[in-house]
Amino acid sequence: MRQQSRHVHSAHHHFMLSYPVSLAQRFYTIVLGPLAIVALVYLIARYFPFAPEHAGETVSFPMILIASLETSARLAVAYVLAVIVAIPLAILATRNSTAESILLPVFDILESVPILALFPVIIMLFINFNSLNGAAIFILFLSMLWNIVFTLVGGLKIIPQDIVSAAHIFGIRGVAFYRRVILPAIVPQLVTGSILAVAQGWNLIIVAEVLRTYIPGGTAAQDLFGVGSILVDAAANSQTEVFIQAVFVMVVIIGLFNFFVWQKLLRYAQRFRFE
């Protein structure tokens, strides 16, 4: 028997759990699997010997394909970073009413800062580390982050109190609470936020890869190899055929990703919704 009073608090137990493969774990595998493939291709593409070295040089169709993979990899890295940062930020912001009243207005302000206005500053910072790719990924990361954070905040706020109480009563506490309750509970919002975020990333890709505009005395050599920079170069040099091919490849990639990943995940995420 246990006596409980205002002076006595019940002990909180933390357990390490052996847990069979769940829907949540399968979801994260679905997301991380293609990302791993893209990352692998990125490493190959990064050292692909046929990247154009001069502006105006004709770009072959295989080169556009490789460039689109490099662009996809850039988006993938930015997306993974955005998810890794967004989840704890959203959890922190909804932890209690005090955190919410402080952090949500701060997030609102940060979200409203125009990303492109920050781009020159970011590039100058990353030039110090000799990483123009880092600058592009960082700007893509920022463009994705707030979409995911705010969607997740919405998801966290609609977790029914009874679910939290049930987790408490059945001993799911500490890290296990986040792993077994919070992460699965926000899967639908993570999917929605991810779709918005990646779309936003594609919108910014042209700007993020054409860096010369933001570097004092910048040249085409400082642009990043990718489908975005190919589009800009093709447009600037009236290479209509290359331009159309690049747009075609981009549309196909977005379409395939939408069909094979997002649509499947949207259907799959229905299982995680509270009624």
Add this chain to the structure above:
Amino acid sequence: MRSGSALSSNMQPIIEFKNVGKTYPGEKTPAVHDVTFSVAPGEFVCLIGASGGGKTTTLKMIAGLEEPTAGTITKPDVVAMSFQLGALFPWLTVFENVALGLRSRNMPEETIVRTVDHQLRLVNMFEFKSKYPVDLSGGQRQRIGIARALAVDPAVLLLDEPFSALDVMTTAELHDDLVRIWRETKKTIVMVSHLVEEAVSLADRVILIRGGSIQEIFKIDLAYPRREQEAAFAHDVQKIRRAFFAKL
């Protein structure tokens, strides 16, 4: 037939509230004030009252979800609860939902499978073990919620308005099943309800809570199964109703 209160003078209570109060942070009026009662092992007690009267807060204090701000509560370590809408985890199968508390206790897989299967059979839901909550009706979800609570072998089973969202036929069916489960498992049950008929058809004792305090405790000395058509049943219902509406 089992009937009436399981409480006898020499029996040690399994739950004991002594002058318990609960005031939520930022509130001036206590949600629960000076509540004193006890529950005997194996007893079925029903807390009834209007919304906002303090019955759910009382239940949450037994569950350990809320700490009292005054008085003392004596209760067993293992208490489990079934919730109003089941509170099942939508991403887990029926089997995994019932296994929830067992996995937290790091039990061997073999024990988990045996326990979950037993509980699912007890609530007549064994064939649904691979389904997800979305595939179940409201009544079936309640059965799973009860199986999940029973799986951890609690000393006390708490039920928070478990039938309030169900239709009349399903509720009647679940009432019979709950009485059967109670008699088979001999668990102590504390249930919150806002329906006098429900309380009279299920409980040994009915505790009427109003304005955060206990207004009156009624002993229901009827044999099971209890039927609303019976005169004694109607008499008890009327008695509680009169008290319920007395000072409204």
